[in-house]
Amino acid sequence: MKAIVLNEAGNLDNLTLEERPMPQPERQEILIRVKATALNYRDLEIAHGHYHTAFRLPLVPLSDGVGEVIAIGEDVTRFKIGDRVCSTFWQRWTGGSFRMAEPSYQRGGPLDGLLSEYAILDEQAAVFAPRNLSDIEASTLPCAAVTAWQALVTEGHIRAGETVLVQGTGGVSLFALQFARASGARVIVTSSSDEKLERAKSLGAFGGINYRRTPEWSAAVLDMTDGRGVDHVIEVGGPQSFEQSLKAASRRGQINVIGYLGGSEGNINPLDIFRKQVEVRGIPVGSRESFEAMNRAIEALDLKPVIDRVFDWTDVANSMRYFAAESRFGKVVLQHVG
Template sequence: MKSMVIEKNGFDGLKLISREAPLPGPRQVLLRVRAVGLNYRDVEIVLGSYHTPFKFPLVPMSDCLGEVIEVGKNVTRVKKGDRAVVAFWERWHDGSFDASVAGAPLGGPSDGVLSEQFLTSEDRLVVVPPEINDIEAASLPCAASTAWNALVTSGGVKPGEVVLVQGTGGVSLFAMQFAEMAGAQVVITSGSDEKLEKLTTPGVLGKVNYKRYPNWSAEILKLTNGRGVDHVLEVGGPQSFEQSLKSIRPGGQINVIGYLGGVDGGFNPLDIFRKQATVRGIPVGSRRMLQELVQAMASTKTKPMIDSVTHWTNAAEALQHLHSGKHFGKVILSF
């Protein structure tokens, strides 16, 4: 079988190699990979800017949709012919997150899914119903689970609440869709008017260009008549956190997810006390959360926003496109 590996840092460090196809052992499943979804984490690992260095060669990527082509002994959760997505964490199946037992995520340090075939434990799999196609399903495991965890599982979003999403990346767009599914309204910030104009769904309460309004929390308060939002999906990092704190209502929630704005910056911790804010880190999501969101999207016929689909052997070009920030929606590799 063919696999893509990172041999050195840089987009030119990806190499297509041949490997012997693996055989499933007890409770293991062999997938024929049909589609792979990219995340910004994958870009950082390839470039060497991720906060944790990994040993190379390494098969990258964590998100895929595969067809079950062979099962080992005692497999009960899936059968041959099923289509399934693979959960990000090795052993976080349900309940609260515990790093000491969650195991390794895919695409670093464990080998990822950018191969023609992928061997995994059956415990990691969620069967995908026919309402969701291969390309759509491959977009879900990391970004959608993160948004679902933040808003639904941990956040308990309710009808009539207001959710602030930062940017138009994968997590933010899924959060917008899940908020609307729950009957909440959404306020969106972005540095691109062109991207903001594409967001025309009925649940959008307002849009703010943070480049035009550096003190964008003031605009958020105007949109909410001075009240503030109930939930924030914080993807910018330390530089935007202070603005997020100013944007929430007393007792509001901030879900810390990323650091696209960098790792430098600061804020006054007393502001958390003054706002009586709930601040939590979101470590993607469990298999149970992935299963719940798959079922929710299938039953509501909600479709992920897909930016582009590229053949998997052109992974370097797809990663460069994601790195450029020109994408709108998920970037997918097809097989």
């Protein structure tokens, strides 16, 4: 079978198409024919060698994907041949708190990812793809969608009438917008692009703030919420934006720390957290239990992921260059044809 392999970090041209032996499922494993995969910021950082953890190479990249089960090993009970499944990011976090997650079992690093024609999955590390989604749409779920769901629903217990602030218009933020609206919450979006803000409003956001024109955007958030602040923040900017998130949060609000697109350097005064009694938590994607609950909601509400652009799966270097340009609105997908 063919697979894309990262042989050396630091250069996207080091992603090469290679021939590998056809894998065979062992006990409690399934073999899938990969139909589509999707990019996350993590994948780009691993390829460039900037990720906070260095993984052993060579590595097949990408954690997100969907495929059709074409063979099963002994004692497999959760799936049958012909089923359409998504891989989970945390291969051994089936449920419960993050204490149950094992760092050495993350798909796309340190475990090989899904950027190949076929892949082996433990049957406990897969979920049924939502029946209302295409392969391209379902491929986007394992990281970005589960992260947004974990933040707002599993951990955040979002309620109707609350207000959510999402930073930017990447995958996590747009999924958070959709889940928040489906829960009856209001959403404010920040972006450097007026065009993207208008597109976010077309998805249901009631307010948008251009943070380039308004660097102290927390004041605008307070104006939009009559001084109360927001109940939930999807914090993807990192230390540079965290100060504004704190100022924008309501008393007893929640800040979900997910990314660091604005850089990893900065100062945070813990007294600011204390004064508002804000709850700050890191969101390391989520468990299979969260994934399955999210998929039930996606089917029930017929929610559709926002897809920006689709590339052929072998054109991964160009897809990552496009992803890095940050002009996208939503997810970038790699389609496996054939």
